[in-house]
Amino acid sequence: MDDLSLIPKLGIGLLYQDQLRPFIESQRARFDFLEVIPDTLWTDLGTNNNPRYIESLHEVSFLRQLSAEIPMVIHSIGLSIGSACRFDHEHISQIARWYEWLKFPWHSDHLAFIIAGHGMNEINVGVTLPLPYDQESLDLLAPRVAEVRSHVPVPFLLENNVYFFEYPHQEFDEAAFLNQLCETSGCRLLLDLHNLYTNSRNHDIDSYVWLEKLNLENVVEIHVAGGMEDNGFYQDAHSDTSPPAVWNLLEWVLPQCPNLGGVVFELLGSWYIDVGEEGIVAQLSQMRELWMRYKPAPQPELVI
Amino acid sequence: MTQRAFQSTVARLVIDPDFRDRVSVHGVIALGSDLTTLERERVMAIVSDKGLDATRTLHKSFRLTKIYTLLPLTRALLGPDHLAKEIDSFWKAELPVSHYFMEEAIAFCDFLRDRICSGLRIKYLKEVIAYERANLELRRPRTNGDVPKPQFVNFDHDPVTLFTQLMNGKCPQVVPALSCLLVGNMGQDGEVQWHISTDGN
Numbered sequence: 001m002d003d004l005s006l007i008p009k010l011g012i013g014l015l016y017q018d019q020l021r022p023f024i025e026s027q028r029a030r031f032d033f034l035e036v037i038p039d040t041l042w043t044d045l046g047t048n049n050n051p052r053y054i055e056s057l058h059e060v061s062f063l064r065q066l067s068a069e070i071p072m073v074i075h076s077i078g079l080s081i082g083s084a085c086r087f088d089h090e091h092i093s094q095i096a097r098w099y100e101w102l103k104f105p106w107h108s109d110h111l112a113f114i115i116a117g118h119g120m121n122e123i124n125v126g127v128t129l130p131l132p133y134d135q136e137s138l139d140l141l142a143p144r145v146a147e148v149r150s151h152v153p154v155p156f157l158l159e160n161n162v163y164f165f166e167y168p169h170q171e172f173d174e175a176a177f178l179n180q181l182c183e184t185s186g187c188r189l190l191l192d193l194h195n196l197y198t199n200s201r202n203h204d205i206d207s208y209v210w211l212e213k214l215n216l217e218n219v220v221e222i223h224v225a226g227g228m229e230d231n232g233f234y235q236d237a238h239s240d241t242s243p244p245a246v247w248n249l250l251e252w253v254l255p256q257c258p259n260l261g262g263v264v265f266e267l268l269g270s271w272y273i274d275v276g277e278e279g280i281v282a283q284l285s286q287m288r289e290l291w292m293r294y295k296p297a298p299q300p301e302l303v304i
Numbered sequence: 305m306t307q308r309a310f311q312s313t314v315a316r317l318v319i320d321p322d323f324r325d326r327v328s329v330h331g332v333i334a335l336g337s338d339l340t341t342l343e344r345e346r347v348m349a350i351v352s353d354k355g356l357d358a359t360r361t362l363h364k365s366f367r368l369t370k371i372y373t374l375l376p377l378t379r380a381l382l383g384p385d386h387l388a389k390e391i392d393s394f395w396k397a398e399l400p401v402s403h404y405f406m407e408e409a410i411a412f413c414d415f416l417r418d419r420i421c422s423g424l425r426i427k428y429l430k431e432v433i434a435y436e437r438a439n440l441e442l443r444r445p446r447t448n449g450d451v452p453k454p455q456f457v458n459f460d461h462d463p464v465t466l467f468t469q470l471m472n473g474k475c476p477q478v479v480p481a482l483s484c485l486l487v488g489n490m491g492q493d494g495e496v497q498w499h500i501s502t503d504g505n
Contacts, residue, residue, distance in 0.1 A: 043404050043406070044403065051447055054446065077403070078403065084308040084311050085308050085312070116308075116314070117308050118312055121399065123319060123399045123400055124400050124401055125315050125400065126362075126403060127359055127363050127366065129311070129314060132346070140307065164359045165350045165356050165359065166350075166355070167349070168345065169345070230358075232358075
């Protein structure tokens with residue numbers, strides 16, 4: 001069975017950040033689900049340690065309680081699926097352990113490499129570095145996606161990356177690469193519209209042409225966010241509500257994503273004071289309005 | 305193998321400005337022999353790209369946040385210029401290996417302690433980094449039921465006055481001499497608790 005048939009239409013989501021707890025508790029009706037970055041709720045001591053992952057009991061306990069009331073999906077930052085130096089099987093096992101208690105309907109990570117080899121060691125750049133859009137990258141990714149899918153029995157999504165430099169002579173453009181990746185590996189897409197907007201500003205890309213090339217049937221989740229200008233580059237800083245151009249992209253793309261499960265607003269907790277409760281409420285309300293207008297039809301139930 | 309070498313080169317261009325300068329000046333000679341012609345061409349294309357500067361800025365911000373967040377007193381004591389200088393030296397010696405803040409901050413404390421041993425003289429620094437390191441040691445992630453050992457830090461100056469001035473963002477002016485021992489424990493509520501002992505109790 002195609003995994004797309006299992007995707008629930010969750011609606012409007014909010015990225016969980018510890019600083020947003022008061023908002024999450026008091027404005028529960030404003031969103032339909034939470035997205036959690038699991039890596040921020042555990043400490044990864046590294047591959048040579050046993051136990052390797054130490055979870056924050058305080059926050060995990062809070063999420064356990066909340067997960068009884070509201071659906072959650074997870075969006076990891078720690079797999080570094082594009083790293084050629086190694087593939088992190090233990091990270092997948094950790095995600096699978098979380099699936100056992102959180103039962104998220106899908107999960108996601110970033111299409112990038114963060115960890116690179118350095119002699120006999122590894123370095124963690126802390127930034128999602130772009131992979132070349134080549135067949136060689138597809139060959140690296142496809143078996144890894146297959147392994148993730150074999151361990152965690154729900155759709156696995158990869159997010160289109162923000163990049164500040166481009167490699168010349170790539171074999172695919174980004175949208176064609178994402179289409180090919182989904183086709184060959186079976187992963188689905190987390191379409192980050194603010195990442196697309198950021199790239200379009202920094203690299204003079206037409207976002208709508210980019211979206212027209214993308215197979216939107218693969219999109220299971222959408223991210224929206226806001227950012228800021230810094231040193232001549234627009235940054236995907238998750239520091240604000242969405243700019244008008246991102247709203248326009250969302251309105252354009254929503255009716256064309258039949259398998260979409262939800263739209264998530266990402267705001268870093270450290271910007272909560274600046275954006276304020278009213279800012280988040282306004283953001284979520286606008287998302288809700290668009291979702292209600294364009295939400296994908298529920299999957300028909302199978303009649304035997 | 306070549307994919308690995310390419311990613312390693314790109315990552316080094318981001319984290320190591322000296323390496324980037326060498327590649328800028330000497331061209332492909334500065335690169336390893338295990339890159340393909342196309343990979344070398346790509347490296348040479350991005351080495352002078354302003355987007356690489358933006359990526360480097362993001363990397364530095366991410367790494368700096370670790371130290372700024374976890375070592376506020378050390379940050380206040382050193383001030384922005386001196387702190388930046390010490391961090392530059394620290395980064396030349398220590399590669400970024402983890403996404404997590406704790407180990408990097410502890411390693412920076414150890415780096416400063418070694419700098420003091422080799423002649424760095426900044427009033428109160430020895431006491432401040434010993435205290436902040438001990439504080440991190442108590443807060444180090446542990447498995448359930450594993451209780452951290454108490455931490456002991458010797459002070460030659462009144463820590464309350466010292467910390468108050470630093471927490472107000474001031475470089476300490478006059479801090480009275482006070483020989484005392486700070487004892488830190490992890491409380492039942494999961495919060496670190498410190499008390500001052502002036503008589504060895």
